[in-house]
Amino acid sequence: MAIKKLSIKKAAAQKAPAEKVTAKPAAAKKAVAKEAPARAASSKTASTVKERVSAVTRQVAARLTKGKSPARTLVGIVMGSTSDWDVMKEAAQMCKEFGLSYEARALSAHRSPAELEEWIKDMETRGCQAFIAGAGGAAHLAGVVAAQTILPTFGVPMPSKYMKGLDSLLATVQMPKGIPVPTMAIGEAGAANATLAVVAVMALTDPVLREKLLEFRAKQSEKVRKATLPKLK
Numbered sequence: 001m002a003i004k005k006l007s008i009k010k011a012a013a014q015k016a017p018a019e020k021v022t023a024k025p026a027a028a029k030k031a032v033a034k035e036a037p038a039r040a041a042s043s044k045t046a047s048t049v050k051e052r053v054s055a056v057t058r059q060v061a062a063r064l065t066k067g068k069s070p071a072r073t074l075v076g077i078v079m080g081s082t083s084d085w086d087v088m089k090e091a092a093q094m095c096k097e098f099g100l101s102y103e104a105r106a107l108s109a110h111r112s113p114a115e116l117e118e119w120i121k122d123m124e125t126r127g128c129q130a131f132i133a134g135a136g137g138a139a140h141l142a143g144v145v146a147a148q149t150i151l152p153t154f155g156v157p158m159p160s161k162y163m164k165g166l167d168s169l170l171a172t173v174q175m176p177k178g179i180p181v182p183t184m185a186i187g188e189a190g191a192a193n194a195t196l197a198v199v200a201v202m203a204l205t206d207p208v209l210r211e212k213l214l215e216f217r218a219k220q221s222e223k224v225r226k227a228t229l230p231k232l233k
């Protein structure tokens with residue numbers, strides 16, 4: 001932008017001497033008459049340029065502030081494969097219910113480690129408050145995320161074909177001392193609970209979220225109270 005502004009100023013400065021009339025009076029009159037429309041055109045051009053500059057400035061400012069405070073992306077939801085989305089969408093759904101902004105990505109600790117690292121850094125600059133990571137099988141994703149950030153990172157073990165998610169659970173939960181991964185239940189309940197855990201952490205300092213969480217619990221209890229069992233025939 002600075003470069004653009006500079007070149008516009010330079011162009012205006014170059015035009016200025018051309019408007020100076022140094023010829024004899026009659027010729028000068030002619031020259032002025034000739035220059036009059038040119039001057040009008042140049043001021044018109046200047047205002048058009050000014051408009052264009054401010055439009056570009058607005059565009060750049062919008063791009064720079066996109067995803068940043070105050071419109072921050074609070075929760076980073078990541079999964080090892082798009083095949084995990086059916087389960088992990090429960091975490092996203094719960095974010096929506098509590099009005100938390102989130103970004104969900106399929107990035108693998110094994111298949112795309114560099115992109116995963118980049119995304120974690122990017123999320124941190126965008127005001128992320130917590131990560132939720134779900135993977136299946138040799139599920140190292142949550143641990144790898146937790147190793148690269150001090151933001152709370154919750155693990156969600158995916159149900160797997162041959163071991164029904166037990167492999168994912170153990171791979172996620174068995175973290176070495178020093179890098180914790182609070183690990184949820186296998187599957188959909190775990191994904192939804194991961195967001196509820198994030199909400200609980202954030203509710204410590206956010207009274208609105210605290211109220212929402214209390215309301216959520218009250219509604220849940222009410223549903224259980226009202227529930228009836230089918231009568232025996």
Ligand code: AIR
Pocket residue numbers: 079080081082083084108109110111134135136137138139140158
């Ligand atoms: N996965 C992907 N990269 C590393 C791991 N552990 C997991 C995914 C998914 C499973 O492998 O999280 O649960 C199978 O992935 P796909 O893409 O073969 O369906």
